[in-house]
Amino acid sequence: MYxxxxxxxxxxxxxCIFGVAPCLIRTPMTPDAAYADWHLEDRSIPLTQLPKWVWxxxxxxxxxxxxxxxxxTGSLGLLDASGSALLWILVLMLAHEAVHAIAWKYAAxxxxxxxxxxxxxxxxxxxxxxxxxxxxxxxxxxAAMPLLLSGIVPxxxxxxxxxxxxxxxxxxxxxxxxxxxFILWMLRDLPAGVxxxxxxxxxGCIVLWPPDAxxxxx
Numbered sequence: 001m002y003x004x005x006x007x008x009x010x011x012x013x014x015x016c017i018f019g020v021a022p023c024l025i026r027t028p029m030t031p032d033a034a035y036a037d038w039h040l041e042d043r044s045i046p047l048t049q050l051p052k053w054v055w056x057x058x059x060x061x062x063x064x065x066x067x068x069x070x071x072x073t074g075s076l077g078l079l080d081a082s083g084s085a086l087l088w089i090l091v092l093m094l095a096h097e098a099v100h101a102i103a104w105k106y107a108a109x110x111x112x113x114x115x116x117x118x119x120x121x122x123x124x125x126x127x128x129x130x131x132x133x134x135x136x137x138x139x140x141x142x143a144a145m146p147l148l149l150s151g152i153v154p155x156x157x158x159x160x161x162x163x164x165x166x167x168x169x170x171x172x173x174x175x176x177x178x179x180x181x182f183i184l185w186m187l188r189d190l191p192a193g194v195x196x197x198x199x200x201x202x203x204g205c206i207v208l209w210p211p212d213a214x215x216x217x218x
Contacts, residue, residue: 035133037211038195043186044204054182062175065155069167072159084165085172088154092173096150097128103145104130108138133195133208136187143184147177179203 069075101115108130116129134142151174158167186204187196195208209215 035195035208039209039211039213039215041207041209041215042204043207044202047203050182050203054178057181058175058178061178062171065171065174066168069155069159069164069171073162073164073167075162075164084163085168088166088169089172092150092154092169093126096146096173096176097126099146099149100128100142101130104134104138104142107141108134110134129198133197133206136190136192136194136196139196139205140184140187143180147174147180151177 097117101112101117104110105112105115110130110132114131116127116131118127119125151170154166155170155174158164158170183204187207190196190207191213193210193213196205197208198205207215
């Protein structure tokens with residue numbers, strides 16, 4: 001496995017967890033000297049060109065947990081739980097970004113100093129961003145874990161407890177993970193030896209191929 005060497009660069013960004021796609025980020029796309037001989041491949045698209053299935057997936061991932069909660073609990077309490085739901089959404093948004101960071105840190109062996117957290121006010125979103133490239137498998141782990149730990153697990157807990165506010169909030173976080181799912185889909189056919197870095201303005205990543213490999217067709 002090709003291990004990344006933290007560069008200490010400043011940057012910010014990551015995934016929208018309260019929106020339809022990854023947020024805009026601001027981090028240099030030119031690798032530092034450690035990656036001077038690596039080949040760069042742009043696996044990203046403008047946010048305005050997101051495929052329709054991402055939007056559809058968001059709706060499905062919201063509707064299904066809400067419907068299943070009502071069936072499982074026999075309750076329409078979701079309609080009257082707006083206050084507690086808003087609080088739970090905030091808590092789970094924070095948990096979502098914390099899970100990104102923790103998973104990436106331990107899966108990729110990154111120091112805490114390379115992570116940036118913040119708020120995108122226009123999108124009402126929090127973000128977590130690693131300012132250095134990381135191995136593909138570690139990136140996949142960190143991208144996938146929030147769907148499970150800040151979405152599916154809280155939803156199961158809500159069903160067991162009959163907590164409508166938590167149930168709706170968990171459904172929102174499951175839906176918002178469609179952005180993470182899209183990123184994973186964009187990286188689905190990459191080999192294990194590459195590194196990935198969040199793109200600075202688009203939905204997707206910059207893939208760093210080691211010197212002895214290159215993107216297909218090059």
